[in-house]
Amino acid sequence: MSKVEIINLYRKYGLKIVKGYMQYIWDDKGNKYLDCHTNYGAAFLGHCNPRVVEPIVKQLNKLMMIPYSFDNDARDKVLEDLSKILPKKLCYVFFQSTGTEAVEAALKFSRKATRRKKIVAFEHSFHGRTMGSLSTTWKPKYREPYKPLIPGVIFGKFNSVEDAYNIIDDNTAAVIVEPIQGEGGINVASPDFLKALRERTYETNSLLIFDEVQCGFGRTGRIWAFQHYNVEPDILTAGKAVGGGYPVSFVATCKEVGEAMDIGDHGTTYGGNPVACTAVSAAINVLLGDNVPEQALEKGRVLTKKFQELLSELKLNFNVKGLGLMLGIDFRRNPEDEAIKLKDYGVLAVRAGETVLRFLPPYMINSEDIEHVMSALEKLLTRKT
Numbered sequence: 356m357s358k359v360e361i362i363n364l365y366r367k368y369g370l371k372i373v374k375g376y377m378q379y380i381w382d383d384k385g386n387k388y389l390d391c392h393t394n395y396g397a398a399f400l401g402h403c404n405p406r407v408v409e410p411i412v413k414q415l416n417k418l419m420m421i422p423y424s425f426d427n428d429a430r431d432k433v434l435e436d437l438s439k440i441l442p443k444k445l446c447y448v449f450f451q452s453t454g455t456e457a458v459e460a461a462l463k464f465s466r467k468a469t470r471r472k473k474i475v476a477f478e479h480s481f482h483g484r485t486m487g488s489l490s491t492t493w494k495p496k497y498r499e500p501y502k503p504l505i506p507g508v509i510f511g512k513f514n515s516v517e518d519a520y521n522i523i524d525d526n527t528a529a530v531i532v533e534p535i536q537g538e539g540g541i542n543v544a545s546p547d548f549l550k551a552l553r554e555r556t557y558e559t560n561s562l563l564i565f566d567e568v569q570c571g572f573g574r575t576g577r578i579w580a581f582q583h584y585n586v587e588p589d590i591l592t593a594g595k596a597v598g599g600g601y602p603v604s605f606v607a608t609c610k611e612v613g614e615a616m617d618i619g620d621h622g623t624t625y626g627g628n629p630v631a632c633t634a635v636s637a638a639i640n641v642l643l644g645d646n647v648p649e650q651a652l653e654k655g656r657v658l659t660k661k662f663q664e665l666l667s668e669l670k671l672n673f674n675v676k677g678l679g680l681m682l683g684i685d686f687r688r689n690p691e692d693e694a695i696k697l698k699d700y701g702v703l704a705v706r707a708g709e710t711v712l713r714f715l716p717p718y719m720i721n722s723e724d725i726e727h728v729m730s731a732l733e734k735l736l737t738r739k740t
């Protein structure tokens with residue numbers, strides 16, 4: 356009897372992964388890998404981190420789901436915990452399950468709050484694959500088969516202060532940007548660019564959305580990447596790492612946006628369920644308890660320096676990009692094969708943009724792991740075929 360198959364939408368690594376613990380995963384043959392792919396960054400707190408798993412299991416045995424119509428103790432607790440890591444300005448949150456849903460909510464809330472339609476996004480952005488978020492995602496391959504997308508989205512050049520001033524106007528509902536673009540190639544926003552976006556959105560009374568689904572929650576060396584810049588958004592989207600590996604996302608908004616929403620304006624079945632809320636509380640506990648952002652910053656510095664030293668030893672003129680543990684090496688050509696071949700040396704990584712090999716390791720990688728990454732990379736770069 357033939358079984359059903361997964362629709363073929365992803366390049367395959369040729370591995371069957373059966374187990375994970377912290378920074379490592381194992382295949383069905385017992386081979387161990389250092390995971391610098393982490394499901395596009397989602398396993399930043401490690402795989403099956405016991406400090407995340409144990410509270411989740413406890414909650415699973417207590418109450419798995421309850422809609423927003425009912426109050427819940429786990430939800431009360433996560434709101435308290437979030438107030439420790441969100442700026443005061445972002446005083447409303449709404450939970451969903453995936454990053455793209457958080458972006459959908461951010462776009463819908465912006466239109467409702469401003470009663471305007473225009474959205475400004477940027478080249479090389481990635482905000483998700485559902486029709487609204489896809490409309491703000493730049494890559495033509497992701498967009499073309501699904502047109503017409505939602506109207507009113509305009510793309511500016513990432514890091515162009517000039518575009519910030521020219522494109523954002525009095526019709527703009529919101530500007531959406533990743534402070535560090537992940538899928539688009541690990542592109543770090545310049546301080547001038549984010550400042551210009553903030554200035555111009557204030558001038559035009561439009562909203563500034565920072566999409567930190569990939570770069571948020573400690574990965575870049577601050578709890579939120581925007582904290583490197585001293586610029587606060589009106590709306591923040593977060594996902595991936597915020598549940599410590601459990602699927603949960605949220606949108607956080609300023610008072611004006613939160614209060615513009617009425618009963619029935621938006622909704623979701625699984626968002627804000629007690630298990631997801633428990634996962635976020637547990638993840639925040641790890642984030643703060645282990646000084647995760649500081650660890651990411653320091654380990655990111657070490658890795659960056661070692662990458663640069665290796666590349667210069669091998670006389671390879673490749674740029675190393677990123678912040679904290681959100682790093683990329685620009686191969687100046689498609690590095691898809693390299694991303695997959697790296698597994699032969701016990702390390703998993705993932706492509707970003709057209710030319711970048713991306714490393715998104717969990718925060719607990721140690722100096723031995725860093726040496727492992729370096730020796731794997733050296734073997735990869737000096738391999739003959």
Ligand SMILES: Cc1ncc(COP(=O)(O)O)c(C=O)c1O
Pocket residue numbers: 395453454455456458481482483484533537538566567568569570594595
């Ligand atoms: C910045 C950003 N926003 C949104 C998304 C969409 O998240 P999800 O795949 O959970 O829907 C991603 C996913 O990679 C992302 O990197």
